[in-house]
Every structure is written in structure tokens, then in C-alpha cells.
Amino acid sequence: MYVCVCHAVSDKTIRKLAYEQGVRDIRGIKKLTPLGLSCGKCVPMAKAILQDANANPLYKEAG
Numbered sequence: 001m002y003v004c005v006c007h008a009v010s011d012k013t014i015r016k017l018a019y020e021q022g023v024r025d026i027r028g029i030k031k032l033t034p035l036g037l038s039c040g041k042c043v044p045m046a047k048a049i050l051q052d053a054n055a056n057p058l059y060k061e062a063g
């Protein structure tokens with residue numbers, strides 16, 4: 001699903017960046033994607049997904 005509708009950044013993309021590139025905070029996501037550059041409504045959800053990805057390595061297998 002899209003987390004950032006304005007820039008088409010999905011939850012899958014956020015998890016992938018966490019797992020494959022070791023992104024640990026929202027600043028890292030913002031550096032690598034346009035997430036949050038427009039309305040910013042996506043930022044809290046993106047933070048929650050990133051936190052979950054970093055806390056639950058089981059999801060790593062599902063990619």
C-alpha cells in the first residue's frame with residue numbers, strides 16, 4: 001500500500017530500505033525517497049512502519 005500518496009512511496013519500499021540498506025530513522029527514508037516532501041501526512045505512518053520493520057526481523061523473510 002502507498003504510505004506517501006503524494007509521491008507513491010509504499011510500505012514495501014520503507015521495509016526494503018530498512019532491511020537492505022539499514023535505514024533506522026525517518027531522515028534516512030527522506031534522503032532516499034521523496035516521502036513527506038508535499039503534505040507531510042505520511043510521516044507518522046512511515047515512522048510507525050519503519051519502527052516495526054526494525055523491531056520485527058521476521059518480516060525480512062517476506063520482503
Ligand code: FES
Binds near residue numbers: 006036039041
Ligand atoms: S502523503 Fe506524503 S507528502 Fe503527502
